[in-house]
Amino acid sequence: MSERLLEIRNLSVSFDTAQGTVRALRDVSFHVNRGEILGLVGESGSGKSVSMLSCLGLLPANGRIDNGSILFDGQELSPVGLTGRGALRQHEAMLRSIRGNRIGMIFQDPMTYLNPVLTIGTQLTEGLTAHGTCSRQEAWQRAVEMLRKVGISEPERRMKQYPYEFSGGQRQRMIIASALACEPQLLIADEPTTALDVTVQAQILELIRRLARENGTAVIMITHDLGVVASLCDRIAVLYGGKVCETGTADEIFYETKHPYTAGLLRSVSRRAASGGKTARGTLQSIPGTPPDLLHLGSGCPFAARCGEAMKICRDYYPAETAFGGEHSAACWLWCREKAAELTEAQDRERGERHG
């Protein structure tokens, strides 16, 4: 049994829109080990959610996986290379047996995820019975047990209630209960606390942490909140413009930051809380400019236009990945200047020849 539970390799995903092709993910690779909590960090449009949706085969109709492999516990989830209706149907059936069963999901907005006209009991038992893991009575028992685990009082009575009778934090607990009911190996949490208040957020994060540890579940936590990542995650992958720009353990990302984007992101959150309030007002440093337009991406580093340390080469070539020992790596030309110089020289020579 390998350490790696989910391994994404060279994944590229694009969407066809009226304005053209949006390249949401380009050659993305990362992995999650068993029992580990991975944080996927990035701004809106950086590809965090898309990477997870493509794992589950839940991309919208205009999205497609162009390339790459997604290995879940040794099983290939990517449809790349499959042809013929039979093979695709088989693939879909395989995904369906995994979804909600071996991979659980928690979404951002608990209200849109719960059906308002069905009772909580019906919705919690649906997943269990659909995968044929247990009978109705067993499913009911199990759901009651799950509700108790996530801290909902009087679970028997509440099973018969409807979503509107619960508060936002309780609804998010329901969803966690339903996602964990099948005891998945992997839990994908897509901004599970963005819609919640901070005190409730702290409760929910603690709950995810506890349940993951107890059951040995691996968690992928999608978020843009660096505070959430710092307190919860073992490892972090930072995404920008559909590319992974830096990965490493939480400590490596926060204390040995290598990529200018990660550094900018850390500077733009007020760290006064951490530094004991010594920094003066006005030291907040923002990253200038706006996130890249995924419709018109060049061949270079997507962050080059906003990067204070951008060189000529950054605009033309995407940087190679540099490893810093362990699992820490970053894709930036600053860390492979020799190769950058070589490429720039070759480029200049080519240009010179063309003009000469």
Place this chain on the structure above:
Amino acid sequence: MAEPIIRVEGLEKHFQIRTGGLGRKMLIHAVNGVSLEIAKGETLGIVGESGCGKSTLGRTILKVLEPDAGHIWCDGTDITGFSRRQMRPWRRRMQMIFQDPYASLNPRFTVGELIAEPMAIYRTHGEAEQRERVQELLQIVGLKPDHIRRYPHEFSGGQRQRIGIARALALEPEFIVCDEPISALDVSIQAQIVSLLERIQDEKKLSYLFIAHDLTMVRHISHRIGVMYMGELVEIGPADEVCEHPVHPYTKLLMSAVPIPDPVQARLQRPQLTEGEVPSPIDLPKGCPFAPRCPHATKQCRELVPPLKDVGDRQVACFL
């Protein structure tokens, strides 16, 4: 001390709602006896969880909502009882920036029209002057002059928020209520907007009431912070003091729940967890609103509402 730009005393705002099919009338106490002052050139941050009445407070101070009790003074003048017409000259001095930059800009207006609208309404500038002023405002908020003929949908969230700020600045107000101006934006853009607001404040000597639930950003921009719970101000004082050494049990809970963007610190400081969530503001508990969730609640807390008392350099509403 100079006259504060805004002074509020015992402000209350109730909403009447009907529940159930038979329509039993109920009163929601959104703002329940709030008193505060905002000095010229000062930023007062207001934090609290959703439904605590922070937005209602902002709107009531601007008299967008009519207060049910209490008084509001703007620059020494009691504006509480003013009619709409009487309010007109005051409105120019008090503006607002909204949370959702997508919903607060009319999609059928160009950027130039949007920014010029307040000036047209108040007939403060001639047409040529207006155009000049719009250009000036665009420059202040960091947009390009040729953006003037474009429509809101062509802009990103951060840029739209800049348009909203330009609009609020058009009449050279002295006081701006910022109602969660950064909640809808990406992290790197949030920092840009906060820096912009700080720069404008330094240049124009503005006062802000900065409403947000993101505590780290509020702490960064505010001189003083007020913490609200269930329509009441439970603690107010210098920003760093309130964040570093919270006194009220609710402030303590709130501060410990803020995720710290620093792994070592975060490991050291596990949030203090309490049971339960914010209760419904319909049936307000008797006594201190926080008593049902408070670990130190006594019999006295459940029966009497603690008044806001001076504790060192701040005010706290707690019997402890």
